[in-house]
Amino acid sequence: xxxHKDDVLKIAHLARLQLAEDEIPATxxxxxxxxxxxxxxxxxxxxxxxxxxxxTDAIQRLRDDQVTETNQRxxxxxxxxxxEDGLYLVPKVIE
Amino acid sequence: MHxxxxxxLSEALANGxxxxxxxxxxxxxxxxxxxxxxxxxxxxTQEQAMTQARAADQHRAAGKATPLxxxxxxxxxxxxxQGVKTSCASRMLDNFIAPYDATVVAxxxxxxxxxxxxxxxxxxxxxxxNETSFYGPVNNPWDTDYVxxxxxxxxxxxxAARLAPAATGTDTGGSIRQPASLCGITGLKPxxxxxxxxxxxAFASSxxxxxxxxxTAEDAALLLNAMAGFDHRDSTxxxxxxxxFTADLNRPLDGLRIGLPKEFFDQGLDAEVGAVVQAAIAxxxxxxxxxxxIELPNTHLSIPAYYVVAPAxxxxxxxxxxxxxxxxxxxxxxxxxxxxxxxxxxxxGDEVKRRILIGTxxxxxxxxxxxxxxxxxxxxxxxxxxxxxxxxVDVIMGPTSPNAGFKLGEKAADPVSMYxxxxxxxxVNMAGLPGISIPAGMSQGRPVGLQIIGNYFDEARLLNVAHxxxxxxxxxxxxxxxxx
Numbered sequence: 054x055x056x057h058k059d060d061v062l063k064i065a066h067l068a069r070l071q072l073a074e075d076e077i078p079a080t081x082x083x084x085x086x087x088x089x090x091x092x093x094x095x096x097x098x099x100x101x102x103x104x105x106x107x108x109t110d111a112i113q114r115l116r117d118d119q120v121t122e123t124n125q126r127x128x129x130x131x132x133x134x135x136x137e138d139g140l141y142l143v144p145k146v147i148e
Numbered sequence: 149m150h151x152x153x154x155x156x157l158s159e160a161l162a163n164g165x166x167x168x169x170x171x172x173x174x175x176x177x178x179x180x181x182x183x184x185x186x187x188x189x190x191x192x193t194q195e196q197a198m199t200q201a202r203a204a205d206q207h208r209a210a211g212k213a214t215p216l217x218x219x220x221x222x223x224x225x226x227x228x229x230q231g232v233k234t235s236c237a238s239r240m241l242d243n244f245i246a247p248y249d250a251t252v253v254a255x256x257x258x259x260x261x262x263x264x265x266x267x268x269x270x271x272x273x274x275x276x277x278n279e280t281s282f283y284g285p286v287n288n289p290w291d292t293d294y295v296x297x298x299x300x301x302x303x304x305x306x307x308a309a310r311l312a313p314a315a316t317g318t319d320t321g322g323s324i325r326q327p328a329s330l331c332g333i334t335g336l337k338p339x340x341x342x343x344x345x346x347x348x349x350a351f352a353s354s355x356x357x358x359x360x361x362x363x364t365a366e367d368a369a370l371l372l373n374a375m376a377g378f379d380h381r382d383s384t385x386x387x388x389x390x391x392x393f394t395a396d397l398n399r400p401l402d403g404l405r406i407g408l409p410k411e412f413f414d415q416g417l418d419a420e421v422g423a424v425v426q427a428a429i430a431x432x433x434x435x436x437x438x439x440x441x442i443e444l445p446n447t448h449l450s451i452p453a454y455y456v457v458a459p460a461x462x463x464x465x466x467x468x469x470x471x472x473x474x475x476x477x478x479x480x481x482x483x484x485x486x487x488x489x490x491x492x493x494x495x496x497g498d499e500v501k502r503r504i505l506i507g508t509x510x511x512x513x514x515x516x517x518x519x520x521x522x523x524x525x526x527x528x529x530x531x532x533x534x535x536x537x538x539x540x541v542d543v544i545m546g547p548t549s550p551n552a553g554f555k556l557g558e559k560a561a562d563p564v565s566m567y568x569x570x571x572x573x574x575x576v577n578m579a580g581l582p583g584i585s586i587p588a589g590m591s592q593g594r595p596v597g598l599q600i601i602g603n604y605f606d607e608a609r610l611l612n613v614a615h616x617x618x619x620x621x622x623x624x625x626x627x628x629x630x631x632x
Contacts, residue, residue, distance in 0.1 A: 061505070068463060068508040069470070069485070070501060071493030080502065086564050087506055091519065093452040097526045104524030105531060106354060107384060108340045108580020109604065114383060128247050134477040141472050144481050 056085045149174050150310035151627070154367035157313055158215045161208065168208070168218025172201035172262050175220050179264065179311045182631055186309060187286050188302040190225045191233050192265035200262040207260060215370055217260030222312040224303050225266035226273055227253050227358070228347040236349045237269045237281035240469050240476045240495035250347025251379050252316060252358050259374040264312050268302030271497045272466065273323055273351045275299050276566050277559065280499040285556055288331060289628040290594050294553045297327030303361045304331035308595075309631035314362040314371055318348060320355045321454055322548075322573025325585035328361055329548035329597025332587045334614065334624060335361045336368045339605045340580035341386030343372075344379035350465040352458040353384070355577045364624050365586065365614035369393035372607065388605055396608050397615040402436035404613065405541040411447040412546030412572055424589035424596040425547045428617065432545070435616055442537045442544070446529040450575035451567060453530070456510050456523035457578075462500075463507030469495060502563065531579040538603045543613055547572055548585040548597035572599060582607045586614045587623035595623070 061081045065072050072080060126139055135142035149171065152160065160166045176194055183189050197220060204218035228234050228246035235241045249257065257263070270280040278286040278301025286301040288294040289309040296305040300317030304327035307315050317324040319337035328335025336359045343358045350356065360371035373394065378387040406429065413422060433439065471477040471491025478494050481487035496504070510519035537544060550569060559566040576583040581601055588598035598617075602610040618624050 064505050064509045064512070067512060068504050069467075069488040069492055070496070070504060071489035072501070073493070076498075076501075080498075080505070083502055083563055084505055084509075087455060087502065087567075088509075090564050090567065091452050091455050091506075091510075094449065094456065094522050094526055095518075097446070097449050097453075097522070097529065099522060099525035099529065102525040102528050104521055105528040106524060108354075108531065109386065111341070111384060111386065114380075116380070125247070132243075132245055132247065132474045134471065134474075143472055144483050144487055146484050 056081055056088065150178060152313070153363045154219055154313045154370060155364070157219060158370065161218045162213065168201040168204040168262060169198065171218065172197050172220045172264070175264055175312055182309055182311055185287065185292060186289060186305050187284055188268055188305040188309070188311060189222070189265045190235055190237065190268050190283050190302070193232055193263055196232070197262050197264050204260050204262060214259045216256070216374055218262060219313060220262040220264045221256070222264045222267045222303060222306050222315040223253060224269055224300050224315065224317050226269060226318050226349045227316060228349070229253055229263065229266065232266065234266065234349070235282070236272050237283055238271045238496065238500065239282045242282065242476065244475055248347060251344035251381065252348065252375050255377070256374050261374070267306055267315055270299035270301065271500050272349070272462070273299040273318055273320055274462070274499050274503055276322065276326055276569055277554070278302065278327070279556065279560055280497055282497060287556070288553065288594070289631050290332065293555050294594060295330070295556055297330035297549070297553065299323040300361060301327045304328055304333055304335065307331070307333045307361050307363065308628065310627055314360060314367055316358060317361045318356060318358045319577065320352050320458060321577050322570045324359050324361060325548050325573050325583055325597070325599060326570065328585040330553040330595065332595030332623070332626065333361060333363060334365055334368055334584065334586050335359065336372065336584045336607065336610070337576065337582060338372065338376065338607050339582045341384055342582070342605065342607065343375050344377070344382045344385050346379055346381040352461040353465060354461060355458060364618055365584070365611045366394065366397055368584070369397060369611045391608050393608050393611055396612045399612050400436065401432065401613065401616050404432070404437040404543070405440055406432055406437050407440050407442040407537050407541030407544040409442050409444040409447070409537070409544060409546060411444050416550050416571065417547060418551040418591070420591040421547055421551055421596050424591060425598055428588040428598045429545055431617060431620060435620065440541050442541060444533040444537060444575065446526070446533050447575050449526040450530055450578050451571060453523040453526040454574045454578060455506065455567060456519045457527065459503040459507030460510045460520050461507070463504045463511065466500070466504055499563065527578050530575050534579045534581060542609065544601040546599055548599040552591035552594040552596050576601055580604070582610055584610045584614050586617065587626070589623060
């Protein structure tokens with residue numbers, strides 16, 4: 054299916070991804086061509102086939118409900134763009 | 149010294165013919181001299197490498213050496229390395245100093261390996277040419293007008309030019325095997341779940357797998373011994389015994405049944421590449437193997453299904469890059485949404501954005517069944533084909549790549565044509581099987597790889613099959629003249 058500019062802008066909003074105005078035509082064209090490739094899937098005979106999420110069909114392992122990790126907040130916040138008193142700083146959410 | 153395999157260097161270290169300090173300095177000098185022509189490294193960890201090398205020599209003097217103690221290698225810049233920039237070749241992580249080591253990095257370090265640096269790659273491992281890197285493309289050492297393949301293009305080029313005896317890579321759709329093929333080295337993608345994904349920056353979590361990129365299968369076995377193993381921190385790691393991958397390398401191949409899928413030898417295959425692969429298969433017949441014609445009838449579904457599954461998982465995995473806790477943040481955000489959107493819009497390159505958008509679309513309300521669920525079902529069909537084939541054969545052989553590579557820029561404007569060049573590698577990821585590419589000949593002065601696919605957790609046999617071929621041929625020992 055052919056995507057239109059509005060479709061691309063809507064998807065970009067869902068992905069929280071800003072596209073510059075001059076990126077939009079090429080992005081629209083290339084996404085349309087990728088979707089054309091993906092469209093070939095629709096002809097696949099998949100009725101009654103179980104979806105595959107893991108090659109050996111492993112299930113999610115569970116662990117004991119015990120504390121195993123130590124607090125490394127300071128180490129991990131050294132790479133943050135902006136922190137204060139152990140909190141991450143972002144622009145005001147509520148005025 | 150750099151003409152030696154990892155195995156030979158390991159013996160030279162053990163015999164005291166060379167120290168790790170000397171070896172490491174030699175490779176650092178080669179990187180300084182030759183990498184300007186290749187751009188295969190993003191970061192060279194010179195000081196840390198020399199410190200690690202001296203520690204390795206002390207370990208050896210204390211009688212605590214492993215076969216890898218003091219061997220310098222390079223890590224793809226997708227593996228977290230504590231205290232060292234880990235960029236995934238993205239502007240988004242250009243300022244990211246990893247606060248911990250990936251399990252692969254930690255296990256290799258524990259075995260005594262020295263880290264020379266971090267290699268270039270396609271941004272977030274999305275690409276087959278290494279042209280999507282924020283740090284610029286990598287050149288193929290055999291012909292610098294050509295791409296080295298991707299996404300582990302820096303690792304492949306560095307090993308091919310002998311700037312490192314070996315390197316790590318990751319393979320989501322062919323990203324170890326295809327650059328190994330195009331650069332003339334050995335590249336192994338283990339079974340999904342064999343090597344821990346912890347600390348390996350996530351692209352498509354149900355497909356990503358790390359593996360060794362080396363000169364020989366024997367070297368790959370030595371590295372895999374240290375890389376493989378169950379890891380409780382990787383939720384899809386498989387708790388299965390890890391054999392000594394070097395133990396069966398020399399086992400004779402008499403009676404080996406090789407499956408030749410007709411779908412891997414169709415009209416899409418370059419004639420010269422096809423002839424190289426046929427010659428390699430004929431060599432295997434001489435070694436006692438028998439050939440079996442097989443079919444993998446759902447191969448054609450693998451690329452369409454991959455371009456749903458991989459982007460869908462990527463769109464989810466890459467949602468963590470939001471400019472809040474780490475990585476790139478845009479200047480002067482107006483509000484939180486602007487911070488998210490501009491940080492991501494400015495921090496990601498074009499190919500990464502396309503895949504996030506495709507994945508977001510495929511997972512959006514109303515489309516999940518038609519795309520992601522449908523692709524997961526197609527995945528089952530692809531796996532079932534392989535399961536049926538492995539009832540009849542021990543390994544499957546074919547080309548790694550449909551051609552001997554392409555020029556820089558040749559496919560940059562047409563993503564779909566780039567995607568189609570992964571036709572022989574992607575189905576292996578979709579099924580989760582192990583696969584290896586080994587050098588098998590040349591086409592117009594550039595290397596051609598033979599791909600060997602094995603059954604689940606049968607890496608030892610793949611390495612055995614590859615090693616026996618390398619005992620009879622010397623394609624793996626050739627290196628580009630400019631880097632001799």
